[in-house]
Amino acid sequence: MAKVLVGMSGGVDSSVAAKVLFDSGYDVTGVTLKMFSSDDIVETETRTCCSLSDVEDARAVAYKLGFEHLVFNFKDKFREFVIDNFINSYITGRTPNPCIECNRHIKFDKMLQKAEELGFDYIATGHYALKEYNEETGRYYLRRPEDRSKDQTYVLYSLTQHQLAKTLFPLCKYEKTEVRKIAEEAGLVNSRKPDSQDICFVPDGKYADFIRKHTDRGTEEGNFTDTEGNILGKHSGIINYTIGQRKGLGIALGKPVFVVSKDPETNTVVLGSNDDLFTTELVAEDVNFMSISELKGEMHVTAKPRYNCKDEPAVISMLPDGRVKVVFEKPQRAVTSGQAVVFYDGDIVVGGGTIV
Numbered sequence: 001m002a003k004v005l006v007g008m009s010g011g012v013d014s015s016v017a018a019k020v021l022f023d024s025g026y027d028v029t030g031v032t033l034k035m036f037s038s039d040d041i042v043e044t045e046t047r048t049c050c051s052l053s054d055v056e057d058a059r060a061v062a063y064k065l066g067f068e069h070l071v072f073n074f075k076d077k078f079r080e081f082v083i084d085n086f087i088n089s090y091i092t093g094r095t096p097n098p099c100i101e102c103n104r105h106i107k108f109d110k111m112l113q114k115a116e117e118l119g120f121d122y123i124a125t126g127h128y129a130l131k132e133y134n135e136e137t138g139r140y141y142l143r144r145p146e147d148r149s150k151d152q153t154y155v156l157y158s159l160t161q162h163q164l165a166k167t168l169f170p171l172c173k174y175e176k177t178e179v180r181k182i183a184e185e186a187g188l189v190n191s192r193k194p195d196s197q198d199i200c201f202v203p204d205g206k207y208a209d210f211i212r213k214h215t216d217r218g219t220e221e222g223n224f225t226d227t228e229g230n231i232l233g234k235h236s237g238i239i240n241y242t243i244g245q246r247k248g249l250g251i252a253l254g255k256p257v258f259v260v261s262k263d264p265e266t267n268t269v270v271l272g273s274n275d276d277l278f279t280t281e282l283v284a285e286d287v288n289f290m291s292i293s294e295l296k297g298e299m300h301v302t303a304k305p306r307y308n309c310k311d312e313p314a315v316i317s318m319l320p321d322g323r324v325k326v327v328f329e330k331p332q333r334a335v336t337s338g339q340a341v342v343f344y345d346g347d348i349v350v351g352g353g354t355i356v
Contacts, residue, residue, distance in 0.1 A: 003027040004122040004168060005115040007107055008061065008069070010054025012190050013126030013171060015061040016179045019186060020170040021124055022065055029120070030062040030069040033111060035078040035102075036201050060189045072114060074106055081105035083201060087211050090239045091218030093262040094338030097155070097307070098199055104158040112166055122168050127152045130172035131164055140164035141291050142349040147175045154307050157342045157352030158288045208240045222267030224251055227260060227276055235269045238262055244277055244334030258334075278331035284324045284341050284353030291350050295324065301343040301350055303328065305335050311344050324353055 006018040008030040022028040032055045055071060062069035082101045089096035107125065115123045128150040130143040140161055144151045159167070171179060183191035202210045212219055218239035224232040233251045235241065241249070245259040249271070260272035282305065289295060295318050302311035303326055313329040326341055335355060342352035 001025060001027045002121040003029070003119065004124050005070075005111070005118070005120045006030050006124045007111060007126075008032050008058035009126070009196070010057035010190065010193075011126065011196060012183050012188070012193050013128075013179060013195075015058070015126070015188050015190055016174075016182050017124055017126040017170040018061065018067070019065055019182065019188075020174075021168065022067060024170075028065075028067045030058060030067060031111070032058045032069070032071050033078075033106065034071055034073045034075060035106070036075055036083070057190045057193070064188060065186070072111065074110055077110050078102070078106055083214075086199075086201075087214055089338045090207065090211055091215065091264065093238060093264040095242050095336045096338045097340055098201075100155050100158060100340055103155055108159055108163045108167065112163060116166075122166055124168040124170055126171055127156060127169055128171055128174075128176075129153050129156055129169045131167065131169055137291075139291060139293070144344075144347045145169075145171070146173045150176050153349050154304055154340065154342050154352075157290065157340065157349055159290065160288070161290075164290070208237070211239050218264070220267060222269065224249075224269050224271055227270060227272045232271060238264055238267060238269060241269050243336040274333075277334045279335055280328045280331050282326050282332075282335050282341060283319065283356045284326060285322075285356055287322075287324045287351060287353035289351035291345060291348050299343075299350070301345055303341055303343050305332050305341045305355065306339050311342075314343075316343055316350075323356070 004021055004026045006014065006021060006028055008014045008018060010032065018028055018030055059069045082098050082105065085101050086096050086098050112123050128145040128147055129152055130145050132141050132143060134141055142153055142156060142159065142164065144153055180191060198205050219237040221234050221236060222238065224235050226232055232253065236250060241259045241262060243259055246256060257271040258274060258277055259269060260276045261270045295316065298315050298317045300315055303314040304311040312332065315327045317325050319325055337355050339355050340352050341355050343350035
């Protein structure tokens with residue numbers, strides 16, 4: 001009987017993932033990762049994952065289903081790899097995706113290491129993704145799940161072959177409505193719990209306030225300029241703005257303007273028209289390939305430069321410095337430094353990286 005450690009956030013997806021494995025005969029143990037303390041965040045009623053109260057929900061589910069529940073304290077690692085990266089990214093003009101960094105460094109790295117130390121054969125999560133092994137290539141593939149509306153492959157592109165081999169995704173063939181039904185029929189305490197929406201350590205969604213709590217960098221006033229470098233007015237700190245932003249700029253120019261770019265070196269926020277937000281090219285660094293071991297020449301793919309968008313036809317190629325150039329067939333709006341771009345071959349994740 002294979003032993004599996006299931007990451008349980010306290011939400012319905014990870015709880016049902018644990019139940020599916022338990023009912024299938026796996027030797028299941030649940031684990032909730034303690035990522036931060038009350039000193040790090042302000043508790044709210046907004047929908048997040050990994051909040052302090054979620055530990056109790058996960059423990060209640062494990063007790064109900066009849067398996068052991070553990071808590072791992074990863075606060076130091078989470079601060080190092082996720083929170084500090086989040087803060088540093090914003091003050092250097094980037095817009096990070098902390099869920100990807102959490103998956104990369106915590107859930108599928110530190111949690112897997114701990115699981116292997118404790119003698120578990122696999123870890124499992126409630127992500128909606130499908131893993132399969134290709135006999136011809138000898139590689140594990142990651143595919144989009146049955147429920148495309150819940151596709152989470154975008155935030156999983158950084159998984160290595162070893163991590164894929166050691167990970168189970170029990171919800172890969174379930175629709176979200178089925179997951180809710182399973183939870184309700186089992187009488188799980190979180191069967192009607194809303195899906196998490198916000199960044200777990202910024203539950204009120206006020207990113208700039210969170211950053212100010214930890215540093216005063218990126219909060220200095222600077223100049224708004226147009227794309228020609230002409231000064232238009234003063235901004236309230238570079239951390240308050242994201243690419244494509246139109247509302248809340250605090251400046252009236254008699255026409256719609258958007259944040260086109262940010263320059264932390266000069267503490268400048270550049271404003272322009274909607275047309276100025278479109279580009280056909282980007283460069284990605286820290287690239288991880290999944291379905292291929294390396295990229296040789298050009299490869300035709302579809303690519304997503306942000307989570308909530310449709311993947312579009314593109315061509316990827318390696319640059320001499322190890323980064324990847326992405327050229328889209330059609331212009332993409334508000335491509336943002338710090339976000340991920342993920343490449344697909346049909347349903348299969350080719351890989352992805354961080355937009356420069």
